[in-house]
Amino acid sequence: MSSIRTSYYEGNVSTLSRVDPRVKLLYIVWVFMMIMVFTDPAFQSFTMLTLVLAAAAGGLSLWKVMSTGKIGIYMGLASWVLWMIVLRNQGTVLLNIFGWTITDYGMLKGLAIALRITSVLFAFLIVAMATPTRDVITGLYGLRISAVFSMVVGIILRLIPQFQSEHSTIMEAQRSRATEFDKGGILTRFRKHTAYIIPLSLRALKIVSDLSIAMESRAYDPYTKRTFVRELKMQRLDRIILVAMAVFLVASIALRIIGLGGLQLGTLGTGQ
């Protein structure tokens, strides 16, 4: 029996794991805001660099982070390609592949959107991989986020790996019925995929229902006061990170206001 992963948390004791969970959660918000401020990938790359630094501070290998978040990479790549196709008639032509033109505008605009999609996902992943789930929930409470929302986030983090395990079992059960998910036309494939989507959905309902019974039986009530065994206390490092994030955010907004950080392409200068 392979052991079941129940959390993204990697369990490394690292600089990032010691950072107050509230600061780490604010970092995700910061990444979102920073990546939205700029539309030029060159400026966005600074935010991406902080992700690399965060992963290093968390003692996480980049390969592991990318492999865990590969769905984000696929989505980013798909988005990049789509934008290049959509904007094939705008900007300077860089390449021509079998009659499809690729322009500088399409390429850079697509890249900027792709970075927006992937950066927030990877910020979340890096934080989740360096923070016990309970600390994430405690951090959300500490940020005065609604108790229900905080617990829902915690439960989702707790359930995703369990659903992955269920998914793997269901796929095996259906493969044992001669199901080849990667063969056949679109309709055939769609029908084949219902063979795991339906059981997985029904299992998910059962798992969630059982968990809610277990939680309620253990006196869980989202609307009453509860204690957290983990005490939150801001350290010097936490304050430094908060100040640095604030400074960079303000500076970035200022740069954008004075006209830097928008997409600048030859004569295009759209700044969109």
Added chain:
Amino acid sequence: MDNRGSMEPIVDIQGLSYAYRGFEDRWVLRDISLQIQPHEFVAVAGRTGSGKSTVCYAINGLVPHSFGGKMEGSVTICGLNTRETTPAALAPKVGIVLQSAESQLVGLTVREDVEFGLENLALDREEIRSRTDWALDVVKLTEFQDSSPWNLSGGQKQRLAIASALAFRPELLVLDNPTAELDPVGKQEVLETIAMLNKQHGITIFIIDQELHEILPYANRLLILDKGQILLMDETEAVLDQAELIRNAGVKLPDVTEVCYQLRKRGLWTGTLPRTIEQARDRLVERVNSLEPKASPTKIRPQAGEPLIEMKDVSFSYPNGKPVLKQINLDIDRGDFVALMGQNGAGKTTLAKHMNGLLKPSSGQVLVEGMDTKQESISHLATRVGYVFQNPDHQIFSKTVEEELSFGPINLGWPADRISEAVTKALKDIGMEDRRKAEPYFMGLAERKLIAIASILIMEPHVLVLDEPATGADYNVALRIMRYISELHQRGLTVIIITHDVSLAANYASRVIAMRDGIIQLDGTPEEIFMERERLWSCKIALPEVAELSSCLGQSGQKHIIRVPDMVSVLEGA
């Protein structure tokens, strides 16, 4: 001494009737009245759907607060009326442990899981830490406190669920079939923990358990539920004496009780039926000594056919590098009925998944009818080796039984008329000709399991592998499923079942394979294997109760017997 009535009852249920929300015209409980005194140990049994779990939910207030529905009568727990007290407010009085240990895991470490409930009570941090230490110590999980609960064994997970309930310092512990999904070692761990809580800490126990022979040694009273009503409730011996009623309620009698009940029906046993071997031994030894010695009945393993599956030096490791199978050499022959046994993690399921190509060996070779599984697709192998998963809900997805059964043949590209013919035959086989258009997901467990089996069999495999076919099913359901499998075997199908149930292995299998740590430790007929008490125990497999009884009688010259009907025929001198 029966001192009920001399104290304030800890549980006082009066005229309880209940119907779930959305099904208000369908009573699940009907006029239940019962009282439980402090420090009692009450065991509860009954068929699936008899209302056992609903009684548990009524005791901890989930009924009616969380489930809604229609409730009549009253439930008073430790003096608190559950209509007026929420489950959260009742939690410090009543702890509940559910059947599936995994569904109760909230925390991501063992310690977190226990602390979760105490945090909800808003206790101060010191109190939470101290109670958590105590609860983990009581269930002997302190050394695992920083581990992920998901990496514990089944028994440890269930002990963790008990610790999480125990941390509330409840007066009453309600356990809903806590050992149903555990291997024999896990069952023993959990039952001993529960018995200790009752004896040493004075906690009142209300436990559902279908395996009477496991629970009765600890229980003071036995409650049998049937169709939402109390069928029997009394001291355990008195209830057990109503053997016919218990069997009719879908509950399996302990083997020793069953043997004596059968003798009583033949006029060969008088007085109360025993609940343990010790209670029956002297009288049965006396009876054996009065009989002329005869050869014991033995189930002969049929002449082996040609090998259908050959495993040569098969080793397997998961990506984390942990070796699961080590140098396995095994032939499964045509006509075999194999019971694959061993504790959780012994490698049984991994071994079985090599038989239809779901897993490929890290080294060595698996041949299915001469084909190397490394070279063949799973869909091709599915026509040779069918694999039925433990939970039918992992398999079933169609709107109708007919569509469900057709799915495999469609994948195999069969023509429509052949599919239609095969579906009709499969429906007839499982006795569901009139349910062709019924929705399988809303059927009972027995029907869903049968549909899952039929949906594999329809692809006409030569070997059928079933992972825990009877687990979670009550006695009648298990009997129905096993009779069907046995019939298939009689018709020539080679069958492999993965099971923890020694009684099932003794009664149906012609060959038992016991595994430990990825190695086959024992391989032989049930008669041979169930004589190897020590070696079996090293694989964490207990002897069937009849085999234990036979060992006792063996001192009186009897040979080894492992099945109830054989024991009865020997004792009646047939």
